[in-house]
Amino acid sequence: MTPDPGPPGRGSARRATVPLTKEPGPPERDVPAGERDSGHRTRRPWSARRVPAALVAAVILVAAVAALADVIAVRAGRPAAEWRRRLTDALATRSVDDVWMLTGAAVAAAVGVWLIILALTPGLRRWLPLRRPADCPRLRASLDRDGAAALLRDAATRVPGVGAAHVRVRRHRVKARVHVRFRDPRQVKEDLVAALDEECDRLALARHPRVAVRTRRHTD
């Protein structure tokens, strides 16, 4: 293989030396310096909003095709479809203070507000963004909230004195409800807060959540 004479400036020395093997070797620092901000706070990824877009597109498609088919049928000399006659009759006879018109308008306005909210908010609320590791500047990672709750619940259960633990993870808060079987509940609570904080570090969450613990003495 002869190295092709690329334009000067584009060809880099790396081209010839890239190994096609899979042994681990010395780390390659081929990352632009500007992007290598390790520990940079990861922002939540934005959803592509595929499902709402597909739904809205499908509704528009069905409506347009139905209207098109009926307009063409009428042009071809056939009578208009039943739904079209009823729709035009309703629109022509029901005044805008009719209860059906008002209900329809309110529903349309509400759906409109909902679509605008969908368009402007990031979505993906189920995912907690994680800190990116130092060596992978273009990696974005997120952890399922249910998964985080399961791991935190295990961490809480490991604290001595805890009988049963129930952990809810919200986007900025972690709430743990635990039954204390033995030991002083206040002591257990302190241990729990420390244990949950430590587990949050192990989770590598980009934003450390606030941890709230509620203990209840277990009564059989």
Next chain:
Amino acid sequence: MTPRSTLNRSLLGLAGLVLLGGGLLILFAGLDLYRRRELVPPDGWPLTAPADVLLGSADRTRWSGQGWWWWPAVIAALALVALLALWWLLAQLRRHHPGSLPVGGTPPQEGVELRDRALSDAIETEAGALPGVDHATVRITGRPTRHHTRVGLTLTPEAAPGATLGALCEGPLRTARRSTGLPDLPTEVRLHVTRHKPHRAE
């Protein structure tokens, strides 16, 4: 944001504005808010009084009284709307795959290509063998020049997500980067944890 996300969000926002505007127009007229609030709608405003109807007889005669071009224009407009909606719908269902990736740095070696499946399978196998990982799925999407690696990991209950992420970056992803010579792989990692009963074991 990806181009698709921008497109979807713009069109969703547009549809939302149309629905909200139409709904408010009817609500304002139907609840007679113009008179109660002493607002004066501008001339030619479509609905102003509670007794108005959406489709007045004046509108109907005006529309049917247009020239020969009216109905062909309506049909063309409806067909255009239907086609655009179909295209928008298909854009949601379709997912681009690069097919083959250039290998050997920039500019790529001529004649050497790597199937995207081969690379994602290699990453998947290596990632699945990492400690604390129960199951891994890797997919490479996008165009050859702007491809995107999506990694889904299911962790065991004993795993530490931070450490696993570090290991993923040091291990499979670095190997992929080194062996393809691609400068940087934009990667999105989603972590799950296997469902399990509470357990106390260290």
